Amino acid sequence: MRIYIMTDLEGVAGVLDNENWCEWESRYYESGKELLTREVNAAIEGFMSAGATEFLVADGHGWGAINLALLHSAAELARNWPASKAYPFSLDDGHFDYAAWIGQHPKAGTIRGHVCHTGDFDVRDFSINGVSVGEFGQIALCASELGVRSIFATGCQAFTEEAKALVPGIETVAVKRGTQTDPGHHLPAAAYGKHNIAAIHLQPEEARRRIREGARQALLRAGKESFGLMHMAPPYDLVGILRATENEPPRTFRAHHDKSVIAMLNMSRTITPLKSADPLAMATK
Ligand SMILES: [Zn+2]
Numbered sequence: 001m002r003i004y005i006m007t008d009l010e011g012v013a014g015v016l017d018n019e020n021w022c023e024w025e026s027r028y029y030e031s032g033k034e035l036l037t038r039e040v041n042a043a044i045e046g047f048m049s050a051g052a053t054e055f056l057v058a059d060g061h062g063w064g065a066i067n068l069a070l071l072h073s074a075a076e077l078a079r080n081w082p083a084s085k086a087y088p089f090s091l092d093d094g095h096f097d098y099a100a101w102i103g104q105h106p107k108a109g110t111i112r113g114h115v116c117h118t119g120d121f122d123v124r125d126f127s128i129n130g131v132s133v134g135e136f137g138q139i140a141l142c143a144s145e146l147g148v149r150s151i152f153a154t155g156c157q158a159f160t161e162e163a164k165a166l167v168p169g170i171e172t173v174a175v176k177r178g179t180q181t182d183p184g185h186h187l188p189a190a191a192y193g194k195h196n197i198a199a200i201h202l203q204p205e206e207a208r209r210r211i212r213e214g215a216r217q218a219l220l221r222a223g224k225e226s227f228g229l230m231h232m233a234p235p236y237d238l239v240g241i242l243r244a245t246e247n248e249p250p251r252t253f254r255a256h257h258d259k260s261v262i263a264m265l266n267m268s269r270t271i272t273p274l275k276s277a278d279p280l281a282m283a284t285k
Contacts, residue, residue, distance in 0.1 A: 002054040003047055003219075004096040004148065005040060005075070006089065006139055009065035010105035010115040011155030012036045013175035013207035017197040018115050024063045035204055036103045037067045039154065039175070042208035043102050044072040046215030056096070058089045060135070065103070087265040088142035098222060099143045100152040100215065106159040107134025108192075109185055114156040114178035114199040122189035124241040124250065128261065129232055137166050140230050141261045149228025152218035154211055156199065169227025171218035175207040176200060189243055236264045241274065250274040 014035045015021045021032040044055055055075040059066040068077050078090040091099065106113035108123050118126045118134045125132055128141065136159070140150045152171045153163040160172035176199045184195040202210070222228065238255040252274045257264035 001052045001097045002056070002095060003052050004091055004099045004143075005043065005055055005057045006060050006099065006101050006104070007036060007040055007057060007066060008101075008103045008105060008135065008155075009033070009036050009061040010103070010117075011159055011175070012039055012103040013202045014204045015103075015115075016199070016201075018121075018193055022061070022063070022065075022115070029063070030067075033065050033067045034070060036061075036065050037070045038204065039208055039211055040066065040075070040102050041070070041072040042211040043100060043152070043154070043215040044074055046212040046217075047100075047219050048074065049212075050216045050219035052097075052219060056090060056093060058091075060089060060139075061103075084268075085266055087138075087262050088146065089139065091139070091143055091146055091148060096146075096148045098151045098219070098228070099140070099148045100150070100218070101136055101139075101163070102154050102211070104136050104153060104155040104159055104163075105134075106156065106162050107132065107137070109183045110134075110158045110162065110178075110196075111181055111183050112156075112178040113158040113162075113180075113196055114176055116158070116178070116196050117193070120189065121193040122243050122245070124185060124243045126238070126240045128236060128238050128264075131166075131232070133166065134162060136163055137230070138265060140167055141232060142265070144230040144232075145261050147229075149222065149226075150230075151222045151228050152215055154214070167228060167230055169221075169225060171214055171221060173207075173210045173214035175202050175210070187243065188245055192243065232261070234259050236261050238264055238269075240269070242271065248273070 106116040157177040253269040
């Protein structure tokens with residue numbers, strides 16, 4: 001049994017902010033990578049205790065965040081994808097029985113979302129067919145298109161609520177809880193990147209204990225219950241809103257595909273100014 005694991009860094013217990021932990025030159029970057037890799041290993045151990053045998057770990061953090069030397073030996077690592085064909089981030093690499101997320105953060109604008117963002121900190125909202133989705137929702141839709149069920153996800157408390165709203169029945173583990181209650185919709189990207197750093201974290205070993213147990217439960221339940229697919233009918237329309245910058249008002253980008261979410265997410269996006277008469281402009285108020 002083979003499981004796909006998408007990873008990110010911002011949703012890991014002990015990863016306190018973006019500036020000091022998540023960027024290439026961050027002082028605690030290597031420590032953050034170790035914390036993530038050990039959370040991934042805990043999930044692998046939990047899945048293996050319930051019968052899984054093979055794993056592909058897709059390192060989805062912008063700068064990369066898996067320490068391959070520390071990664072469980074039952075896993076392969078996928079990292080770097082062709083520029084115009086990044087989606088679905090190796091979910092099409094042969095057969096997968098299930099998909100899981102470790103260290104994921106909530107979508108942009110999430111109240112009590114720790115270091116929440118969607119792709120980059122300049123994105124204010126990202127919607128597909130009117131459903132606001134973050135990075136989890138985008139890949140969960142790709143997985144569903146390929147018939148792969150999303151069964152387990154970890155991150156901050158607000159992220160686990162986002163995952164459960166999009167994929168009813170998914171097993172989740174919260175490893176910290178954000179405490180910022182202002183969504184920060186008006187902030188430009190740089191300020192927004194530092195806006196959601198307040199949180200209360202589990203001690204990492206306790207986080208890993210819960211992840212190990214949660215992964216085991218997810219796989220045991222997946223054998224008995226049918227959950228994990230997102231149902232969204234074609235055609236597909238993507239609408240994104242970018243935050244204002246010093247020099248530019250809020251802007252919007254769009255894409256459309258008649259049949260495939262994956263193909264749509266790979267399309268180049270045209271960015272246009274958001275006119276005040278556009279109904280979307282209300283969303284930026
Ligand atoms: Zn990231």
